[in-house]
Amino acid sequence: MEEIIGILAGVFTTVAAVPQIFRAWKTKKVDDVSPKMFLVLTIGVLLWTLYGIMKQDAPIIITNGISTLLNITMLVLILKFKKK
């Protein structure tokens, strides 16, 4: 039971960035999105990935590795679509 909750929790927090990426991609607008949020989040999940590597914990590495890639994608979209 705990494991199912943990896996579900990991899936939800990992995929959360996907709808935001699609929205930014579709609308080409990111005016109301905080770049700081995605910068801090990217550093955070990158540190979690590093923590997973140190602990040799595959689930931590996989979920946070995917999160890192998704959040970097969103950062790139923010830089791309930001009003000059």
Added chain:
Amino acid sequence: MEEIIGILAGVFTTVAAVPQIFRAWKTKKVDDVSPKMFLVLTIGVLLWTLYGIMKQDAPIIITNGISTLLNITMLVLILKFKKK
């Protein structure tokens, strides 16, 4: 060393929502923010909190409990400032 990385990672991923909350509060605009992202994220961190309670793991409960409150705050701001 691993512990320091883990604590830093937890702090970063927990406080990430704060700049987004301030931005929405200040600009009163959330048009480019994905409500789905914050809904999925809230469910995710709520499940992590539940997981922490089941495992009786204080750091998981504290960081994800704070995240849950922050993400619910952002969801409320999205509902409040969303264009009708």
